[in-house]
Amino acid sequence: MGKIFKVIAVLLGLLVTLIVAAVIIIPLVVEPNDFRDEIVSEVKKATGRDLQIDGDLKLSVFPWLGLELGGLELKNASGFGDVPFASIKQAVVRVKLMPLLSKQIEVDRVTLDGLQLNLARMKDGRTNWDDLTAADNNQPPEQKEAQGEPEAMPLAGLAIGGVNISNANLSWRDDTTGQQVSIQQLNVEVGAITPGQPVALDIEFSLNNREPNLQAKIKLSANPLLDLDKGHLSIKKLVLTVAAKGEALAGKDVDLRLETGVDTDLAGQNIALSGLQFDAAGLSLSGDLKGRNLVTAPAFSGNFTLAEFNLRSLLSTHGLSVPETADAAVLTRVALAFDMAGTTEGVKLKKLDLVLDDSKLSGNITVNNLSAAMPAVGFDLNLNAIDLDRYLPPQTDGEVQPADNTTATTQDEDAQQNQGLLPVDMLRQLDINGVFTVGKLTVMKLQMEGIQLNVKAADGKINIGQQIKQFYQGSLQGKVDIDVSGKQPLLQLNEQLQGVQAGPLLKDATGEDRLTGLGRFNVDLKTRGNSEQALRQGLNGNLGFRFENGAIKGINVAQILRETWAKLNGKSVPPSSESKQTDFSELSGSALITNGVLNNEDLMAKSPFLRIDGAGQVDLVKEVLDYTLTTTIVSTMEGQGGGELTGLTGVPIPVRLTGSLADPKPSVDTEVLAKRLLQGKLGEQKEKLQQKAQEKIQEKLKGKLPGGLQDRLKGLL
Template sequence: MKRVAKILLGVLGVLILLIVAAAIALPLLVDPNDYKPQINAAIEDQIGREVDISGDIGLSVFPWLGVELGRVSVANADGFGDEPMATAQAAEISIKLLPLLSREIEVGTVGLQGLNLRLARNADGRTNWASISEHLTRNQAESGNGESPAESEPKNDPAPDDGGFSLSSLQIGAIDIRDAAVSWRDATTGADYRASGVKLVTGRLTDGEPVRLEFGGDFEAPEAALGGEVSLVAQVEPSIADQFYRFSDLSLNVIASGEAVPAGRQQASLTGAGEFDVDAGRFKLSNMALQAAGLNVNANVDGSDLGSDAAAYSGRVTVKEFNPSTVMRELEIEPPATQRDAALSTAGFDAQFEAGNEHVQFKQILATLDDSSVKGSARVEDFAQPAIGFDLSLDELNVDDYLP
């Protein structure tokens, strides 16, 4: 019996060595660049759009099943110009082989360099990616039972016990997108937005585990005479299966410039934390702090029934004490000349609020201006034709201080 066991173990060891040797030798024996026409044709058949892989294709098999692409482009739709809809200078993705035996998906770093994505809508309201979506839908219907996706029964992701892969088994080493550019032109509205130098970098992505996210880039809206820079860093904890997302340590910085910006240049920063429950249509923003133009605004906001007529928002907003004259100068507004030099030197605001799609109400208002204080409540109904109501009390006001 021991002899049989030794033979079986020996055979198994030889098989493993052969598999490893084949995995190492395969990229050396097979050059995927020899099959570019077939690869292009297969992708074109799936998306219904001409694809050109003009760069080299690299292939690795063990321990990672990986693909590296050089320059690749996807043609634009008819009527949207000769430039490709999308190009990328380099891309890479890899999947570890051995975890697949345990029905786990372990993806290495997903890299994308030099992406240039041109999105557009023509005067008829049709986008340049609509035909791709339609082609994919058609292929899905034809490869199934002949029914359209709307007619077919929804299929749940197979559970690990059924021999499939679950979302919780997905692990991604990281996402690394650099030097990307995205543009959006809408012929129906005249909108023209562009982003360049875009970077999106994450740490290891595992469902239910926190991950650091970095995003940044330059933006431009030529028609609005607006441009600037944006950078974002946050700790994100996704639960994809539950459609629940939490973020913390948010740091968002925006520098806006151009003719449309007061004084030609303004800077704003936002910090805070929050969570978003997609299925429940609920979000919560905590300890949000905005700094801009000499103002410091703190807020806590809860939202529920999002996307419905019953959407509701509530929370508290506080504008810390500030100098109104200084803020006006920051926004290139000349403060009015007043009889009292110290007029318009201090102000503040604090209130709780409740809001819906057609109303907003402020409660427990405490607003200050110099030596005056206002307390009470205010409400606006029907934003299209506003009906304004208020119940406010003013303790004192020396009007002479604010006369010319």
């Protein structure tokens, strides 16, 4: 045993002697600067470029086997100017000598200072690194195969003290696009690299882009843990901050911060971002995201929450126009949360929760066929309540006189004729299937509750089913069908309105309750075309309505009749303090529309003292009407001013409506009325003459005939 220890001691002594000799002799014998020309020659042979070494080459042996380089410069490719392709002020790399004997590599901190890399592309598409890759690409395959890959020496361990890259600058110039980007003051700090231990990583640099002008300071810190055996990379905390400004950002300063944990495999198949927090431009997004099968069949899933923010302030802060709204308090509370799952073919948003001021939208959205020109969309959404009038532009007081824009109107009509009212090409591609419900809705002052829209669109056919459960004490149900699969769009409208109070409805819709009463309305219309004129000309169908216990405002039929009656009798028009309206207990009618012309033959209205029948035409294409109302004063002479029209009782009075739909002109057909009155007078005179003749005959025969015969004669007369 003693001999063995003695042999070991001798060997160790010999080894120490050799190391000491190497430390003393190698620096004396080996002068690295003597190899300058050989290094330059080999670089020239390999790249075709000149390498310039300005600084000294320094070699160290113990305890670190190291090399220090200074002042290296690699010339640029031909045609790219005198600016060097790459240059380095100083590079230092050292490996600990003793561990090498046991196949362990311990590298001291690797230092690289003053790296300058200039990349460029000419207008003809050539880059200043093409020649560096061409040499390897042009090498014969058999030579590559003969060279093979050098066999790696099995290592017992590897440790690197760190990496320090300082004061690096990179530039990129693309003459084909005019783009110029530079990275300046790039500093990279990598902590000690030890297998099985996380590594501290810090990177910072400045980014400058010329067109559009953009400057940014970027910092990244992380603590990656690399497991080569398992092929796994994890980062517990990655933090990225960016402070940017410039014309590309409308001259505004933008700060963003990203923090997340990362887990991924080195094959790039799976990745998970946990505790994701992204803050930028006054917005804060948090969540988690997972990606699977990223190389073969990418799929993603996650959940996200966008914290509440003030949209109005956000737009103003970043110099963007704030929409002008009737209510300045809207757009001040916005928040969003949802779960998502998706692939390259489709995305699903579940548990959607969108807050807009006092409104909340919830539900699910599905988007499939992402590769198609128009993806397929499905949705099931519910909106609790919203007042859209708050988001519309404010109304101005008073009416603005329209300018003389005849030319502009004509141009707009021509453009509309060429483009069409409906975007046919887009509608043909729609693929939609969804349900949208609203608890309460106010729009254009109209109020409704319990709204449901069922939307389906496929193969150029769009169907929209509508239902409103509460609509001015009534309800509305119907559907709209649009078919753009053929040459001309086809439109069909079918609506039923039941139990609606017309007065409040019209008051909210138009500002004037010209018609009041409890009513129902149904319409079934079809048309074709893609311009307003064509749609009117092609309009066909029917409609019907009935209203009870109401009034038609804006026209007082009784007053018109009184004025007409006064004129016929040569009297002055009597003053009236009555409201300008015509009361009715019942108003009903139906109409048939043929090629844009509405025909009505059965209008009927009953009021306390009037009975009105109506018939005529309304040309919706030309927007004119020719309609006659036949008014009859009932015999009771009671009601709305009937007492002053005793002479017209029972006489059918024609009231004609002519002119434009916007401003119809009512008038009494006095000629027809005069004839009817004359006929009535003649009838009255005839009755009076007959009565007088009867009385005279009876007077003369009185007492001259037997009683029974006289009574019979009286009955005969």
